[in-house]
Ligand code: 5AD
């Protein structure tokens with residue numbers, strides 16, 4: 001009988017890709033991957049702890065797996081497993097806790113856990129020293145995600161991530177170039193570079209940084225698009241800015257976490273920049289690439305965020321014309337400085353601010369996307385069904401009728417309307 005494995009993933013994009021990689025590991029070992037709702041022999045819950053909701057949902061999914069098949073091996077991996085292994089081992093039915101290292105050995109560890117009492121492999125942060133190479137993940141047959149960096153050592157006052165993921169480790173340049181070459185040979189047209197704190201790439205290696213890496217990757221022949229998933233504002237050096245905005249192959253989509261549009265709050269968060277700096281950076285990007293999509297993370301309800309500071313933040317964000325906002329409600333994380341601040345914001349205020357910020361995000365998206373109606377856009381077709389679907393270089397999602405046999409090719413679409421986060425239009429042929 002073929003064994004079945006089910007993987008449930010919580011949290012950020014990096015986690016999603018790691019979850020895909022874990023599925024591949026089981027698949028390669030001969031397991032059949034089934035849905036989390038099905039009976040499986042192994043359940044993996046790849047957890048998140050960035051907010052308390054991540055913790056709660058992680059525990060819920062662990063309990064659900066145990067209920068679904070009490071005889072299955074239940075393995076818990078990821079950030080919540082790394083920071084709170086004790087809480088997880090307290091849940092009856094958990095067999096294996098892995099954390100953020102040794103995930104590449106998961107299949108063998110699961111088979112070992114089958115034999116006896118629960119195993120925890122979670123060690124202290126200082127043991128998180130290696131860059132662990134997991135199989136790459138894919139969003140479709142045409143876009144692949146390559147993790148080039150792990151960990152963070154910035155310790156912003158709200159953030160548990162440096163504890164969960166450990167210090168900065170980078171995939172060396174030569175290995176990254178080889179990985180991209182392999183992806184291109186496999187037929188991928190677009191490679192998305194991912195990591196926990198990509199701007200810190202190379203801090204653990206000598207004489208290298210993100211800019212040096214990009215300069216090598218753009219030379220890989222056959223690669224059509226290179227996307228950098230996120231970079232912190234203070235890490236965009238003039239040299240990096242020049243590469244990001246002047247190399248055609250690099251997509252004009254820049255996700256630059258701002259967190260707050262108030263200098264008072266940025267300082268309390270210990271973010272190493274202010275709004276004036278951020279605004280100059282955005283102006284500079286638009287000088288070179290006027291159509292660039294600039295997207296960001298915003299946290300509302302940080303301790304000390306008064307109504308007036310929140311309003312300042314909203315105004316700043318509106319003025320900067322972001323094309324998308326990822327909005328988070330501040331969640332106190334045990335062991336971080338901000339959790340001990342005495343000016344915490346009540347949950348209902350956080351909720352109201354979050355709603356307002358999300359509404360602003362939708363407005364800004366509609367304004368941005370509206371600028372592209374009637375203009376020809378280059379779409380890399382990722383899916384086909386009733387509609388063809390894909391992204392533009394500036395990460396607009398486009399749908400068009402037809403799309404038969406177009407997956408993996410570029411088409412030009414002239415959009416005529418925006419709806420539910422998509423631009424709709426007719427294809428005009430190859431781009
Ligand atoms: N509460 C809420 N959001 C958080 N983030 C990080 N830590 C917290 C926290 N304690 C958000 C930040 C970060 C994103 C990945 O998660 O906005 O950029």
Ligand code: SF4
Pocket residue numbers: 152153154155156159160161162196197232
């Ligand atoms: Fe967290 Fe700040 Fe590191 Fe981002 S840079 S992971 S917000 S500590």
